[in-house]
Amino acid sequence: xxxxxxxxxxxxxxxxGHDRGAKVIAQALxxxxxxxxxxxxxxxxxxxxxxxxxxxxQVVGLSILSGAHMHLFPAVVEGLRAQGAxxxxxxxxxxxxxxxxxxxxxxxxxxxxxPGTPTTEIIRFIREEVAKRTxxxxxxx
Amino acid sequence: xxxxxxxxxxxxxxxxxxERLEAQVKKRPxxxxxxxxxxxxxxxxxxTPEDIADLDYERDLGFPGSYPFTRGVQPNMYRGRLWTMRxxxxxxxxxxxxxxxxxxxxxxxxxxxxxxxxxTQIGYDSDHPLARGEVGKVGVAIDSLExxxxxxEGIPLDKVSTSMTINSPAAILxxxxxxxxxxxxxxxxxxxxxxxxDILKEYIARGTYIFxxxxxxxxxxxVFAYCSKNVPNWNTISISGYxxxxxxxxxxxxxxxxxxxGIAYVQAAIDAGLNVDDFAPRLSFFFNAHLNFFEExxxxxxxxxxxxxxxxxxxxxxNPRSWMLRFHTQTAGCSLTAQQxxxxxxxxxxxxxxxxxxxxxxxxxxxxxxxxxLPSDESVLIALRTQQVIGYEIGVTDTVDPxxxxxxxxxxxxxxxxxxxxxxKKIDELGGAPEAIxxxxxxxKDSAYRYQMDIESGKKVVxxxxxxxxxxxxxxxxxxxxxxxxxxxxxxxxxxxxxxxxQKVKQVLNNLREAASTKENLMPLFIDAxxxxxxxxxxxxxxxEVFGEYRQQIVF
Numbered sequence: 001x002x003x004x005x006x007x008x009x010x011x012x013x014x015x016x017g018h019d020r021g022a023k024v025i026a027q028a029l030x031x032x033x034x035x036x037x038x039x040x041x042x043x044x045x046x047x048x049x050x051x052x053x054x055x056x057x058q059v060v061g062l063s064i065l066s067g068a069h070m071h072l073f074p075a076v077v078e079g080l081r082a083q084g085a086x087x088x089x090x091x092x093x094x095x096x097x098x099x100x101x102x103x104x105x106x107x108x109x110x111x112x113x114x115p116g117t118p119t120t121e122i123i124r125f126i127r128e129e130v131a132k133r134t135x136x137x138x139x140x141x
Numbered sequence: 142x143x144x145x146x147x148x149x150x151x152x153x154x155x156x157x158x159x160e161r162l163e164a165q166v167k168k169r170p171x172x173x174x175x176x177x178x179x180x181x182x183x184x185x186x187x188x189t190p191e192d193i194a195d196l197d198y199e200r201d202l203g204f205p206g207s208y209p210f211t212r213g214v215q216p217n218m219y220r221g222r223l224w225t226m227r228x229x230x231x232x233x234x235x236x237x238x239x240x241x242x243x244x245x246x247x248x249x250x251x252x253x254x255x256x257x258x259x260x261t262q263i264g265y266d267s268d269h270p271l272a273r274g275e276v277g278k279v280g281v282a283i284d285s286l287e288x289x290x291x292x293x294e295g296i297p298l299d300k301v302s303t304s305m306t307i308n309s310p311a312a313i314l315x316x317x318x319x320x321x322x323x324x325x326x327x328x329x330x331x332x333x334x335x336x337x338x339d340i341l342k343e344y345i346a347r348g349t350y351i352f353x354x355x356x357x358x359x360x361x362x363x364v365f366a367y368c369s370k371n372v373p374n375w376n377t378i379s380i381s382g383y384x385x386x387x388x389x390x391x392x393x394x395x396x397x398x399x400x401x402x403g404i405a406y407v408q409a410a411i412d413a414g415l416n417v418d419d420f421a422p423r424l425s426f427f428f429n430a431h432l433n434f435f436e437e438x439x440x441x442x443x444x445x446x447x448x449x450x451x452x453x454x455x456x457x458x459x460n461p462r463s464w465m466l467r468f469h470t471q472t473a474g475c476s477l478t479a480q481q482x483x484x485x486x487x488x489x490x491x492x493x494x495x496x497x498x499x500x501x502x503x504x505x506x507x508x509x510x511x512x513x514x515l516p517s518d519e520s521v522l523i524a525l526r527t528q529q530v531i532g533y534e535i536g537v538t539d540t541v542d543p544x545x546x547x548x549x550x551x552x553x554x555x556x557x558x559x560x561x562x563x564x565x566k567k568i569d570e571l572g573g574a575p576e577a578i579x580x581x582x583x584x585x586k587d588s589a590y591r592y593q594m595d596i597e598s599g600k601k602v603v604x605x606x607x608x609x610x611x612x613x614x615x616x617x618x619x620x621x622x623x624x625x626x627x628x629x630x631x632x633x634x635x636x637x638x639x640x641x642x643x644q645k646v647k648q649v650l651n652n653l654r655e656a657a658s659t660k661e662n663l664m665p666l667f668i669d670a671x672x673x674x675x676x677x678x679x680x681x682x683x684x685x686e687v688f689g690e691y692r693q694q695i696v697f
Contacts, residue, residue, distance in 0.1 A: 014259070014274065014275060015259035015260065015262075015263055015265075015271060015272075015275050015349075016259060016275075016279075016348075017343070017347050017348020017349050018347070018348070018387070018388075019348065019388075020387065020388050020389050020475070020589050023586050023589065023590075023697060024389070024589050024590050024593045026697060027586070027590045027697075028590075028593075036697075038695060038697045039695075040693050040695040041348045041693060042271075042348070044271070066259055066275055066278050066279050067274075067275075067278040067279065067515075067622065068273075068274030068275045068278060069274075070274065071273055071274025072273075072274055095512065095513065095514070097513065097514060097619065097621070098615065114479055115478065115479040115512045116478055116479055116480050116512075116603075116605075116606045118596075118597050119593065119597060120597065
């Protein structure tokens, strides 16, 4: 297995300007040894997909608190798939009502982290999922 | 404040006390190695007159209603009138929000506070591609004067005071408010209320900016100038520490960065040729009430004293009303947990109490379900009742500044003021708040991270998150915004565009475009434009053509 650090894009889709959570998580992932790129505010799903491809990330973390997640999260996954990048792990966080979570997972968001989630849990999840995906890739080759 | 001999004698007995204390701690260690406020100010076991030996009552505290206003802005504070109970509300369409407003007024709320959706806050109409998924979500969608008329239908604007949380397009929304009032037969001089209108904190902490700092500051000074002549009772800005705190700052940073922003607005207005005493009495502030109870109380008192000094000494304001820091408070949204949400009722109550003991003029109490969704009618009612219990039942409103003179509170007030002043000095060295945006962002980001790590390490206890976790029932009846809002809103907008005099709209927008590139005050042009039913998006797009758009520097 390669020793390359995990590369993560942390993104704020939509018009929501509350980025405390996104920044705290970006910092925590970085402190955990990952390479983190933060897009800044007001990104369209198309811009996020493009940044993910350009930066060659393994993970995209989306954060939104405004309630527009049902429109914006699946659009990112669809965009990645359309570019043949469906190996990129997409996770989300913010204020997401419980009943939306199964729908988002169906749409291809691997996990939703709600308020109060410790950053250690997010780090653990990302590491495990990326390891699984890397292993699959290696088996394929 | 104390006689020298008396202090000496206290010093001697304090020494004896400390010896006894040490023996006690040796025998039974304290819960933690050290104690500190959330801003990192060390907390001693006990405070005595020694801690405020230099305090001069008349110079540092004075009497409520007079300089330096440490003890409050009115001579009798809540004995005369309680603070304005102003619950922030808005969602979906103007019709739905109008219904919530009427409900809250019937329940004894005394002022309105409008939440706008994100497209409105960023100057996009509801049919803009970037508005997808956001229409009516975190506030009400306002596309034109037509929506504003619906929003205030049946609400007499000369009887209520209205606060509008709107920043980049604040001048345009104020123009709409003035136009609605006129239709109700209410003249601008009868209007009471506040527009948030604070762009610097948008760049620093909240993110709903449109234009670059230069033209944004000009819109603000245009509002100052216009209102000082035409809408004299309007609070022309609410300089907001609230969002700075929500973004993760400490209490000290909240005071420092907010007042630094305030200094920038005052300076900009003076540079634009206004006389400080003409606009300064209408500046207002907005603070957060967080959990660290005594620090929060001291924070409000320190902010008031510091602003009084800044206005009098730095800007040479002569009118005592210019020295007064009047503020609205909201309890800390970021302190609410999705886990065991009913516990949020208690958190909010204590936060609200700190705001009242700190002398707020207006208060919003958060609803317990806000870490999960927009508040429901039921949760908003409990939040309002919380304020009413504090105001009417527990007696804390019967005397002014009841904690004034407390050794701890006074010592903490001094320390917060000193530390905030040091930050303001640093920001001055960087060239003032507009130049220090990235510095402030970084300070806030670091504090937010520290706070989160303190929770994760267990150093900071949050019930339900890292202590006393349990299974709990999720609240039912969470408010869900009807997804059809966007369609209804778009249809309404199309109908308006088909019905209005489009030639007239073109003309008012052309006038605005021309005036925007001069130094002319834009307020009268906004009023003309909204009266012609030009939409918010059209007006903002016209300004975007002239002013350009702000591009964020990513500080990370």
